[in-house]
Amino acid sequence: MVNLRNADLVYSGKTKDVYKLENGNYILKFKDDVTGEDGVFDPGANKVGLTIEGAGKSGLKLSTYFFELFNKKGIPTHFISSDIDSNTMTVLPAQLFGKGVEVIVRYRAVGSFYKRYALYVEEGAKIGPYVEFTLKDDLRDDPLITEDALLILNIMNKEELSKVKAMAIEIAEIVKEELSKKGIELYDIKFEFGRITIENHIGLIDEVSGGNMRAYKGDKYIDPLTLEKIMLSK
Amino acid sequence: MVNLRNADLVYSGKTKDVYKLENGNYILKFKDDVTGEDGVFDPGANKVGLTIEGAGKSGLKLSTYFFELFNKKGIPTHFISSDIDSNTMTVLPAQLFGKGVEVIVRYRAVGSFYKRYALYVEEGAKIGPYVEFTLKDDLRDDPLITEDALLILNIMNKEELSKVKAMAIEIAEIVKEELSKKGIELYDIKFEFGRITIENHIGLIDEVSGGNMRAYKGDKYIDPLTLEKIMLSK
Numbered sequence A, B: 001m002v003n004l005r006n007a008d009l010v011y012s013g014k015t016k017d018v019y020k021l022e023n024g025n026y027i028l029k030f031k032d033d034v035t036g037e038d039g040v041f042d043p044g045a046n047k048v049g050l051t052i053e054g055a056g057k058s059g060l061k062l063s064t065y066f067f068e069l070f071n072k073k074g075i076p077t078h079f080i081s082s083d084i085d086s087n088t089m090t091v092l093p094a095q096l097f098g099k100g101v102e103v104i105v106r107y108r109a110v111g112s113f114y115k116r117y118a119l120y121v122e123e124g125a126k127i128g129p130y131v132e133f134t135l136k137d138d139l140r141d142d143p144l145i146t147e148d149a150l151l152i153l154n155i156m157n158k159e160e161l162s163k164v165k166a167m168a169i170e171i172a173e174i175v176k177e178e179l180s181k182k183g184i185e186l187y188d189i190k191f192e193f194g195r196i197t198i199e200n201h202i203g204l205i206d207e208v209s210g211g212n213m214r215a216y217k218g219d220k221y222i223d224p225l226t227l228e229k230i231m232l233s234k
Helices: A053-072 A112-116 A146-153 A156-178 A222-231 B055-072 B109-117 B147-152 B156-181 B224-232
Strands: A008-012 A016-020 A026-030 A033-037 A048-051 A081-083 A087-091 A095-098 A103-110 A124-133 A185-195 A201-205 A215-216 B008-012 B017-018 B026-030 B033-037 B048-051 B079-083 B087-089 B095-097 B100-110 B125-135 B185-197 B201-205 B211-219
Touching: A033 A053, A053 A081, A053 A087, A053 A156, A053 A215, A087 A095, A095 A201, A103 A156, A103 A215, A112 A124, A124 A156, A124 B100, A124 B147, A146 B125, A156 A185, A156 A201, B008 B185, B026 B055, B055 B079, B055 B087, B055 B156, B055 B224, B095 B201, B100 B156, B125 B156, B147 B156, B156 B185, B156 B201
Parallel strands: none
Antiparallel strands: A008 A016, A016 A026, A026 A087, A033 A048, A081 A087, A095 A185, A103 A124, A103 A185, A185 A201, A185 A215, B008 B017, B017 B026, B026 B087, B033 B048, B079 B087, B095 B185, B100 B125, B100 B185, B185 B201, B185 B211
């Protein structure tokens, strides 16, 4: 059982609190708050819209499943271990790109992509895998950023950008494949990467759960808790 | 003198009307309407904000100056000739990319770039030449689009994209150099390109005037009419 008494709360995020351990590692405590608007869950939103009992534990369980799978496949991540009872995940220290960049892999034109480009695409059309980047910036509604702007603003260098883009597609393809085994289609998924400082290389950070993706069964959207139950059922 | 009686009005735009000639060429009639908000001129705006007497003729004069310069330098454009008295420019037919794409070359972090990325850049910081693309879409406020999205939405192909990007920088550098001869600094400039159908290659279309750029003398913004006067004075 993880004991948070010896850990310092260093950051309180929208859906997770972050504690620093004496050995340099961190603990992510998953909360029951989820992103959305007006009480409706929306993985594309960037503020907390509602609290769903069990959402934290559910997100942790599914994230743990995926991180263990990625590690088994040799994909670098910040994951060390999880303690489901205390809703915590222990992770390696990681340095963000800039103040945080979200990497979105899209397979269907939904969400903000459709809102921006409705003049050129039907809602739900297959488009991927297509990668785009947004800045984590609540004040400015997580603005879209081009690859060239990531470079000129020194948020990433060219090598890191190619690496992140390739890893995002590789990981999204694994998630897509896992979902498809349960008859579920991945429409889009949002990742965060960092420089894993101990090993000094790029790895997947944050979480990988229903809160970061849009998953559908036929034309029915599968909410995060249901997704976790389906994915983790034998 | 151009006679518009034998020409069909095919499109009425925010700042120009477009007429088709019997020989397949087009006439652009420059209007005195300029883009802005609440009566204040803003080259980054996408609706007509005010009418300035003489703005059309002034924009035509400066555009003519630049198009003649580009043609002399071997850069393909749609320009054939201008008739200043009638506020018209005769141009070759051109096919837009998609429903129109704006190509912005930035040298300083101002306008929508600064609004989006203020977390990472000081207003007015040197950043360029940096190229970005927006879609002409009034309903959606001319959204920013990534290079990958231009490709997957079939708005341009890869070859056209590289060509347009390289041409935009080449042309912006010429304009920047011309302005600097008069002690004026180019902060950013917006172009439109098309497939010039007769010659079947990519060329600069639309106009090149103060309405499409932000120009400064020291820290003083130079409005379009003043810019034309300074640039065309001996």
